[in-house]
Amino acid sequence: xxxxxxxxxxxxxxxxxxxxxxxxxxxxxxxxxxxxxxxxxxxxxxxxxxxxxxxxxxxxxxxxxxxxxxxxxxxxxxxxxxxxxxxxxxxxxxxxxxxxxxxxxxxxxxxxxxxxxxxxxxxxxxxxxxxxxxxxxxxxxxxxxxxxxxxxxxxxxxxxxxxxxxxxxxxxxxxxxxxxxxxxxxxxxxxxxxxxxxxxxxxxxxxxxxxxxxxxxxxxxxxxxxx
Amino acid sequence: xxxxxxxxxxxxxxxxxxxxxxxxxxxxxxxxxxxxxxxxxxxxxxxxxxxxxxxxxxxxxxxxxxxxxxxxxxxxxxxxxxxxxxxxxxxxxxxxxxxxxxxxxxxxxxxxxxxxxxxxxxxxxxxxxxxxxxxxxxxxxxxxxxxxxxxxxxxxxxxxxxxxxxxxxxxxxxxxxxxxxxxxxxxxxxxxxxxxxxxxxxxxxxxxxxxxxxxxxxxxxxxxxxx
DNA sequence: TCCCAATATTAAAAAATTGTAAACAATCTC
DNA sequence: GAGATTGTTTACAATTTTTTAATATTGGGA
Numbered sequence: 001x002x003x004x005x006x007x008x009x010x011x012x013x014x015x016x017x018x019x020x021x022x023x024x025x026x027x028x029x030x031x032x033x034x035x036x037x038x039x040x041x042x043x044x045x046x047x048x049x050x051x052x053x054x055x056x057x058x059x060x061x062x063x064x065x066x067x068x069x070x071x072x073x074x075x076x077x078x079x080x081x082x083x084x085x086x087x088x089x090x091x092x093x094x095x096x097x098x099x100x101x102x103x104x105x106x107x108x109x110x111x112x113x114x115x116x117x118x119x120x121x122x123x124x125x126x127x128x129x130x131x132x133x134x135x136x137x138x139x140x141x142x143x144x145x146x147x148x149x150x151x152x153x154x155x156x157x158x159x160x161x162x163x164x165x166x167x168x169x170x171x172x173x174x175x176x177x178x179x180x181x182x183x184x185x186x187x188x189x190x191x192x193x194x195x196x197x198x199x200x201x202x203x204x205x206x207x208x209x210x211x212x213x214x215x216x217x218x219x220x221x222x223x224x225x226x227x
Numbered sequence: 228x229x230x231x232x233x234x235x236x237x238x239x240x241x242x243x244x245x246x247x248x249x250x251x252x253x254x255x256x257x258x259x260x261x262x263x264x265x266x267x268x269x270x271x272x273x274x275x276x277x278x279x280x281x282x283x284x285x286x287x288x289x290x291x292x293x294x295x296x297x298x299x300x301x302x303x304x305x306x307x308x309x310x311x312x313x314x315x316x317x318x319x320x321x322x323x324x325x326x327x328x329x330x331x332x333x334x335x336x337x338x339x340x341x342x343x344x345x346x347x348x349x350x351x352x353x354x355x356x357x358x359x360x361x362x363x364x365x366x367x368x369x370x371x372x373x374x375x376x377x378x379x380x381x382x383x384x385x386x387x388x389x390x391x392x393x394x395x396x397x398x399x400x401x402x403x404x405x406x407x408x409x410x411x412x413x414x415x416x417x418x419x420x421x422x423x424x425x426x427x428x429x430x431x432x433x434x435x436x437x438x439x440x441x442x443x444x445x446x447x448x449x450x451x452x453x454x
Numbered sequence: 455t456c457c458c459a460a461t462a463t464t465a466a467a468a469a470a471t472t473g474t475a476a477a478c479a480a481t482c483t484c
Numbered sequence: 485g486a487g488a489t490t491g492t493t494t495a496c497a498a499t500t501t502t503t504t505a506a507t508a509t510t511g512g513g514a
Contacts, residue, residue, distance in 0.1 A: 081357050093340045100346040105354055106333075113320045119327040127332055128358060160490055177375040195493055200472060202491085218375050219471060219500060220388035387501055425503060427461060446460060446511065 008125060009033045009050060013043035013069065014058035014087065019112075023056070026114035027121065040064025044072060051078060051190050054121060059088035059099065067102050074103045078185055083124050087112065138171055139227035141210070150210075157209050162187065166202050170215065170225035179222040199223075235352060236260045236277060240270035240296065241285035241314065246339075250283070253341035254348065267291025271299060278305060281348060286315035286326065294329050301330045310351050314339065365398055366454035368437070377437075384436050389414065393429050397442065397452035406449040426450075 010032045014020050017038075024034045035050050037043040040063040047055060055073070057066030064072075066086050073079040086099040089110040099107045106120055136143040142151040148164050150157045159167060165187045170178060183199055184192075203223060207215055216224050237259045241247050244265075251261045262277050264270040267290040274282060282300070284293035291299075293313050300306040313326040316337040326334045333347055363370040369378040375391060377384045386394060392414050397405060410426055411419075430450060434442055443451050 083354075093343050096343055097346045100350040105350055116320050116323055119324045123327045123332055124354075127354070162491065173373075175374045175376075177373065194491090197472085197474095197494080198492060201474085201493090204473070217472070218388075221375055224374065389502070421502085422504060424461085424505080427463085428503075431462065431464095444461070444510095 007031060007033045008054065009035065009052040010054045010056065010121065011035050011037065011043065011047055011050065011052040012056045013037040013040065013046075013061065013066070014056075015039055015061050016058075019058070019087075019110075022114055023112075023117060026118050030118050030122070032121070040066070040069045043069050047073060047079065047082075048076075048190060051185070052082065054083040054085070054124065055079075056085045056087055056117075056121075057104075059086055059090065059095070067099065070102050070104060077181065078190055083128065085120065085124070136168075136171055138174055138225075141171070141214075141227070143168060143171055152210065159206065159209060163202055163206050163209075166199075167206050167210075167225075170223060174225050174227070177218050177222050177224045183222065234258055234260045235281065236262065236279040237281045237283065237348065238262050238264065238270065238274055238277065238279040239283045240264040240267065240273075240288065240293070241283075242266055242288050243285075246285070246314075246337075249341055250339075250344060253345050257345050257349070259348070267293070267296045270296050274300060274306065274309075275303075279309065281310040281312070281351065282306075283312045283314055283344075283348075284331075286313055286317065286322070294326065297329050297331060310355060312344075312347065312351070363395075363398055365401055365452075368398070368441075368454070370395055370398055379437065386433070386436060389429055390433050390436070393426075394433050394437075394452075397450060401452050401454070404445050404449050404451040410449065 010027055012020055012023055012027075012034060013036070014023075015038055020036045020038075024036060027034050035046055035052065037046045040057075040061045042063075043055070043057065043061075044064075057069055059066040061069075066088070070084050070086075073082065073084070083105045084103065085106040085108060086104045087108055087110065088095065088099075091109045096107045096109075105124055108117060108120065135145070140153050144150070145168060148159070148161070150159055150164070150167065166183065169183065169186050178186075180199055184194070188194055203215055203217075214225060214227060216226055218224060237254055239247055239250050239254075239261060240263070241250075242265055247263045247265075251263060254261050262273055262279065264273045267284075267288045269290075270282070270284065270288075271291075284296055286293040288296075293315070297311050297313075300309065300311070310332045311330065312333040312335060313331045314335055314337065315322065315326075318336045323334045323336075332351055335344060335347065361372060363372075367380045370376075371378075372395060377386055377391065377394065393410065396410065396413055407423075407426055411421070415421060430442055430444075441452060441454060443453055445451060
């Protein structure tokens with residue numbers, strides 16, 4: 001089955017159904033996958049399950065405020081780098097400053113223009129973007145995310161799904177060391193539990209297929225890709 | 228943590244001297260190095276000379292508009308990734324969208340609150356640092372946390388995990404003496420119990436690998452890093 | 455100066471981490 | 485349904501890292 005590159009996921013948390021609907025609609029039209037939550041606690045739960053790329057938090061919500069949600073999420077390693085946008089009716093400088101200092105990446109005041117929100121979301125993603133497209137080239141390696149295909153020189157290398165995703169992750173930032181935990185989160189997902197040797201075995205298979213020394217082990221830390 | 232590197236440089240382009248002055252003052256107070264330009268053409272010239280980390284562009288300027296400046300800069304490789312913020316009196320959705328789509332990272336409408344501007348600047352830098360990863364440079368030593376790599380001159384030095392973390396701690400504040408207790412807490416964690424000689428042994432290994440005299444013993448107190 | 459506690463040095467033991475091969479279950483293909 | 489492919493686990497080997505323990509050395513105060 002043809003698996004496309006998975007769309008970026010956005011979580012919106014707001015207690016006003018109208019806002020949820022309008023914003024969802026516009027972001028979906030832009031090609032994002034959208035999930036919603038009606039209050040702060042739900043936002044945290046849903047975030048843990050779906051691990052979204054970006055989170056939009058209403059500041060005033062029953063249960064926990066957006067600020068509180070942000071603070072809690074930021075303490076979890078999985079959400080350390082997630083983009084967070086605050087949404088609020090409070091057009092108040094000191095609140096905005098507080099929002100940005102709490103760890104928010106943007107702060108938008110209501111009434112919001114869905115188009116503006118979409119633009120800001122796009123702008124933040126543009127900045128974060130790691131891969132310049134679906135095809136990545138490193139040295140003589142070409143990684144095509146759409147075709148799930150890796151080419152080395154003129155030779156085609158067929159990798160299984162997990163192998164491919166693992167390689168795609170490592171090559172998304174050459175030379176960066178990916179912690180084993182990080183790899184588990186990003187390749188296997190937050191909720192899946194697999195044994196300790198699973199990563200090793202996959203690394204081994206990639207090494208076999210690509211030739212020995214493109215992936216370096218950093219003992220006690222993780223792995224990195226290097227040409 | 229606070230680290231001593233060269234301050235980040237910000238270029239502000241606006242034709243209103245008052246704005247230049249107020250914004251400069253506030254950003255300088257925050258520790259940034261600020262350079263200014265009075266119009267679009269000057270902004271491009273100055274940018275090419277000083278290569279700032281972030282550029283704040285007024286949209287309405289004589290000569291070239293902020294949008295035009297942005298477009299021109301974005302075509303140059305040196306400014307492909309520079310953060311750009313637009314500043315404008317036009318509180319108009321479609322203009323804001325245009326700004327963000329032109330390649331701006333943020334769009335702030337006048338009247339601006341200097342504190343809010345500063346917060347947004349900080350938030351953007353915080354985000355960029357996360358993406359870029361932070362490298363520490365002391366003398367000819369380069370410590371790259373993300374790559375888990377230490378380079379001395381052109382030579383790569385391979386350190387084991389504890390060695391790396393210990394060195395990273397000591398170099399995070401050069402010349403500061405770290406108490407043995409402090410080192411234990413920060414490198415080994417609060418709950419781990421290890422013998423007294425353990426630190427010494429690791430220090431020794433680092434000394435061997437980096438060459439003798441970069442870590443100084445302060446008897447009865449702790450250790451400090453110094454070039 | 456001498457003494458003594460603090461630190462250096464060493465080597466070897468202990469612990470932790472990773473590599474490997476083989477086996478199994480799940481899934482997909484034909 | 486047989487056979488291939490994939491993902492995972494297991495058990496063990498190989499390796500590296502970390503710690504300990506035993507001994508030497510150092511430097512500052514009495």
